[in-house]
Amino acid sequence: MSVTDSMYQQIILDHYKHPNNRGELSQFDAEVHHVNPTCGDEVTLRVRLADGEIAELGWVGEGCSISQASTSVMSDLVVGSSVSDALELQEKFLQLMQSQGHPDLSEEEIDALDDAIAFEGVSQYPARVKCALLGWMAMKSAVAEATASAESRSASTQAGE
């Protein structure tokens, strides 16, 4: 088996051993806790938004290398990007994971996915897809929650005017 066939690309092992954005934010707009009940993988994730961008994201978690490395890669990609770009990327990653080993992505999409493309091999293993998605789903929920609470805050401000 050649190394490139392996699900365990060097990038994944590196992120697993040295995760990025790991830690708890002290200031945040939303916190979510996601669990993969079949594996016991867990991630707790906080985000802070500013001007429609993900200003900060911090996470702590436990579980397999796929879930932890994927969360780390995700955090690298979305911090500093606009909420809409982050959600678009999440969609692309979801597609990649659902491709059962046969992704149908444009050059451009591959570029955008960046390091996350290393998880392509996971898509052939239905039981592991959830691991790779864990952090991405958590990010999506957290961003949705943060956006909703920002909207309700601004709505109540407006109502107060």
Add this chain to the structure above:
Amino acid sequence: MSVTDSMYQQIILDHYKHPNNRGELSQFDAEVHHVNPTCGDEVTLRVRLADGEIAELGWVGEGCSISQASTSVMSDLVVGSSVSDALELQEKFLQLMQSQGHPDLSEEEIDALDDAIAFEGVSQYPARVKCALLGWMAMKSAVAEATASAESRSASTQAGE
């Protein structure tokens, strides 16, 4: 297919068209009603015992040729024979029916079964075995009932002494 391969031996068709001992006894020691619920075959059978023999047996019924002909053949064989011989014959017929097409009978047993041997082919068809057994099982029940009631009569007579 040769005629001898057929489940429908001429003897069976003859008994079906012209059944023996068909009718209701007016004097009897026991009456039983047996049904084959999967097919709807029915037989009502009465017996009268005398001196440990089946003195009289009468039956009425409805159903397939196998059930009706088998009851007719049975009645020919047991009327006039001792209760113990009749029950022994019933055992042999049961064995024949459970042989799944491979009976292991002695010359003597074949002789004893007489016309009933014509039902051998039925034993290959589990769904039809019950049809062939219907009358025989009814006879067995009726004889058992008649014997029991005779015993309890004699017991009560003794008790009254």
Add this chain to the structure above:
Amino acid sequence: MFDVEVIRKDFPILSRHVHGVPLVYLDSANTSQKPQAVLDTLNDYYVNHNANVARAVHTLGSEATLLFEQARDKVAAFINAPRREEVVFTKNSSEALNLVAYSLSNASTTPGAERFRVGPGDNIVVTEMEHHSNLVPWQLLAQRTGAEFRYIPIDEQGRLVDSAIDERVDEHTKVLAFVHQSNALGTVNDVARLVGRAKAVGALTVIDASQSAPHRPLDVQALGADFVAFTGHKLYGPTGVGVLWGRYELLAAMPPFLGGGEMIETVDMSGTTFAAPPHRFEAGTPMIAEAIGLGAAIDYLTAIGMDNVQAHEAELTTYALQELMKVPDLKIIGPESPLDRGATISFTIKGIHPHDVSQLLDEFGIAVRAGHHCARPVCVRYGIAATTRASFGIYTTTAEIDALVAGVIKVQEMFG
């Protein structure tokens, strides 16, 4: 193009002889024969991919899971299900129907499942032409819950008595369960009429499509019911697999039925939460090879086209009714017209018990069924013990129908 001779070559068993003569298999309503493609699929699964599904992260496990879930996709497409998660694999139709009945009775003790509860004052309605598998589960549900068990009667021609529908299905009806195509009579029921009435009173609807799925295009969205059950072995697939389709919104709210592996979200000694549909209703190791085999059967049928299947069988039915009705002393039990009926024809012959008819036909190589066809109330209704039933499939020819008619006449001669 539909060419029955080409199709027959796909079914190895059709070259069998019985009693020294070629097999004429007219018992497809009981179970269908299997095309080589299904047998090859089963074998390929076991020889190349066999592993348990969902649980394993290894290669075989992933392959088996993909194949199994692809089979679910195939079933979903075949019945035009809005979502693949609406397809629950069961062991047969009977389990599928019991699943619904037990989930409803479990609602009695499941907090949050109040809308599914059935109890005294409620009623459950079936029809007089149900197969026992769509009758006994509801009788037992009524017994467990104290609900009333009712049925819509049938008329002389084997059709539902239309006026009884509005009367029996009333505002206390919780469930209306009915057969799409009767296995005993061939009758195809008016689904729109029945589902329409049930919806008007807010009852759940359960369609037993065991006999329709193999013979006509089945579109669960067009049927409009809440649940549809069918069985693999009648659909040219393996034994040991069936399907319950249910509206997602209902399945997602219903209490589980069987407890065990795969149907849970998380298990704790103090309580358990359950997986989303379809897995909630698939406890234990599923019938993996069988579901995959059913997928292959569906591919096979789809390649032929269910419209073509229906047209072929309509032709056979018309021809068979016409030819059988020429036989003296033969009475069709069920609709005599080919309209709104399927390719399953029950009949009686004066003076000859159906068991004798079918047994003798077997000696001529012709396989038909005799009995009450697990729909005893139909026989009770017509005051008969049993019928002889010939039923057709994609591989049936008009020559086989001719053989049947000739066989029946021979039987009459022997018993004459």
Add this chain to the structure above:
Amino acid sequence: MFDVEVIRKDFPILSRHVHGVPLVYLDSANTSQKPQAVLDTLNDYYVNHNANVARAVHTLGSEATLLFEQARDKVAAFINAPRREEVVFTKNSSEALNLVAYSLSNASTTPGAERFRVGPGDNIVVTEMEHHSNLVPWQLLAQRTGAEFRYIPIDEQGRLVDSAIDERVDEHTKVLAFVHQSNALGTVNDVARLVGRAKAVGALTVIDASQSAPHRPLDVQALGADFVAFTGHKLYGPTGVGVLWGRYELLAAMPPFLGGGEMIETVDMSGTTFAAPPHRFEAGTPMIAEAIGLGAAIDYLTAIGMDNVQAHEAELTTYALQELMKVPDLKIIGPESPLDRGATISFTIKGIHPHDVSQLLDEFGIAVRAGHHCARPVCVRYGIAATTRASFGIYTTTAEIDALVAGVIKVQEMFG
């Protein structure tokens, strides 16, 4: 003579390669592979004899019925059942266990079934090492009936805490359900001790033999329990078939579970009477091919001899425990001694998630399972998310165990 190399030739899948290397299949506790004899039997059934059973009077129907009922005889002989009618075919172990649990809850509304009733004040006892399939059904039964749900805890070595047996099983215990051999730990429980205690208090006993049936001689009379469940796909048979054995006297008195065709005596719109066991508990068309295939698997095992199977696997277990325990940072979850344990070994490796271990092993061609093995309370007990589990069968070699150990060490290097 037991020759593993000869046996391996009977299993076509064992010549498969994954990721370019030969398959090392160490996941037999999840599902076993199938010998060619089973595949041939399935194919022969479909190509030559396929028909519905019990119902048909024609030749194919009779042949199918004979084959199906012969499979029942084979199962009965294999487990030394006093009567063939005590063997009920189900779709898997899970259904078998649910069958008992549902029959007991149906007793609540069945006149005459008082002795089987379970209710408030009663309790139902399982163990902390149960597979979800022998845990959730009883939890749900407790929920349906208001009975108390209890369990016997396990100790550090994966054995039942003996002193808890007498305490948890008391005079209010209606059912004691326990696993014979744990699929998560490998532990083989002391059946005599458990059944003895249950009998002393008059409780029904249910043994989940899913993991013992494939690996040691199983004698239901020697076990002494009331019910024993196991599953075909782990016993070198097809998917989609399982077995419930029950004492005839109990089965004959218990209310039915699934309603439908074949399980009835007579059906009437006003009520139904039920067939005698085993048919009472076999609603609908059974898994015909699958039961016949299971019969072929049993013939295959019987020819090898279950004593030989047990001896072979005991050797493998001893060797594997010894070799695995040499690996640094590897911890066995379950008994470390080969005594009273089966050929299923769970372990964890410090710092590496079991999913990563098993996924990487797969890349080296080695199929093991990772997870909670549908026995989550075991993981909760030991405070771990999952284990990696290697499990052996008749075709497993010591060379494969060497490959496993080497693979584990390679994984440690990659993650080091």
